[in-house]
Amino acid sequence: MRLYTLSKRHFVLVFVVFFVCFGLTVFVGIRGPKVIQTSAANFSLNNSKKLKPIQMLSNPLSTYNQQLWLTCVVELDQSKETSIQTSFPMTVKVDGVAQDGTTVFVHNKVHNRTRTLTCAEKCAEIIVAHLGYLNYTQYTVLVGLEHLKLPIKDVNFTWKTYDPAFSQLEIWFRFVFVVLTFIVTCLFAHSLRKFSMRDWGIEQKWMSILLPLLLLYNDPFFPLSFLVNSWFPGMLDDLFQSVFLCALLLFWLCVYHGIRVQGERKCLTFYVPKFFIVGLLWLASVTLGIWQTVNELHDPMYQYRVDTGNFQGMKVFxxxxxxVYILYLLFLVVRACSELRHMPYVDLRLKFLTALTFVVLVISIVILYLRFGAQVLQDNFVAELSTHYQNSAEFLSFYGLLNFYLYTLAFVYSPSKNALYGKPPWGPGC
Structure with missing residues (x-):
């Protein structure tokens, strides 16, 4: 590995390049556009004693808007010090407006769902409807709140969509990362071409898997979301991301365990427990994502947190x-560090991977904490409006962090220029 030929100065340079590249992506993101754009439509009750159904027309939309949300905030005609939490049935009917001005049924029925209104100093925002992909240039939504038996002062509705400027930035940066990942993958594979696969180190074997999955994580098919009016490209993107992230979790388990087991690694005792733990994580995340998408196709009011009784059980699971994964990983890390800290070459592999991974995890935790605060694990289990990126910096920081992490590992784990044909590419001679 090139790892063995690097001096302390080279190691410092590797980390400096990593932080510079990551800092550049964050800087570009800070200067970039907001992710979500909003347009408010206030509805005044005009002292009406009966709250009638409210019909609203969205702004003109394009495929660059990607998705559409309608939210509302209720203003009660009472003291702000009063706290209220009540459930009420809400009805919604969504129609699409074609380019010629004709109205087309999106869902040819009125949907009825129970929503919870929570008010302290002010009432919490309620998601009225969500469209995961846009087939029409405009939409009309008819909202019924007549079953809300409270003194209402006003109801403020807000349209939320992706900013077209952010969509264009996302397309270009995903394209850049796809090209860079393809180049890095080809260079890494080319550097290992003269060595037999059985001579590869466990890190090199895993990099040959992670780099193609990183290519899928960056999603070369992402532009299809703007060319095809279908839910399939979006679901494909979610699937690619979940597969890569779970493969990365599996990589950490296998490397920290496998670095201690240099001989034959039996499938039943070595791989099966790790695949079982990570597979459960992948299955839970994919199940909820597909569940949400499929139900939204038939009901724009569907929300897994509100309308699924088993959601809390899935969340606890x-x-x-x-x-269990975190405890298992910590056990493997501690045991590897205690057993291999005095072994030449092997301890260098362990120290470098641990240091770089620790930096990446700390940056990820900091980003998540800045984004969600102390409630990062309470209500943001899987992605919805509250968990979407709020600005370009968040999007580019996550994508840049994972991409540059893999690029750095690929550089360090590739064979050095003076590697010998007769020796394995992970040995001291490399």
Whole structure:
């Protein structure tokens, strides 16, 4: 590995280049556009004693808007010090407006769902409807709140969509990362071409898997979302991301365990427990994502947190499995560090991977905390409006962090220029 030929100065340079590249992506993101654009439409009750159904027309939309949300905030005609939490049935009917001005049924029925209104100093925002992909240039939404038996002063509705400027930035940066990942993958594979696969180190074998998955994580098919009016490209993107992230979790388990087991690694005792733990995490995340998408196709009011009785059970299940994974990983790291800290070459592999991974995890935790605060694990289990990127910096920081992390590992784990044909590419001679 090139890892063995690097001096302390080279190691410092590797980390400096990593931070510079990551800092550049964050800087570009800070200067970039907001992710979500909003347009408010206030509805005044005009002292009406009966709240009639409210019909609203969205602004003109394009495929660059990607998705559409309608939210509302209720203003009560009472003291702000009063706290209220009540459930009420809400009805919604969504129609699409074609380019010629004709109205087309999106969902040919009125949907009825129970929503919870929570008010302290002011009432919490309620998601009225969500469209995961846009087939029409405009939409009309008829909202019925007549079953809300409270003294209402006003109801403020807000349209939320992706900013077209952010969509264009996302397309270009995904394209850049796809090209860079393809180049890095080809260079890494080319550097290992003269060595037999059985001579590859466990890190090199995993990099040959992670780099193609990183290519899918960057999603070369992402532009299809703007060319095809279908839910399939979006679901494909979610699937690619979940597969890559779970493969990365599996990589950490296998490397920290496999670095201690230099001989034959049996499938039943070595790989099966790791695949089982990570597979449960992947299954839980993909199940909820597909569940949400499929139900939204038939009901724009569907929300897994509100309308799925088993959601809390699934959330607890995910947290328990995640805790088991973390404890297992910590056990492998501590045991590897205690057993291999005095072994030449092997301890260098361990120290470098641990240091770089620790930096990446700390940056990720900081980003998540700045984004969600102390409630990062309470209500943001899987992606919805509250968990979407709020600005370009968040999007580019996450994508840049994972991409540059893999690029750095690929550079360090590739064979050095003076590697010998007769020696394995991970040995001291490399």
């Amino acid at each position: 995910f947290m328990v499995v995640a805790a």
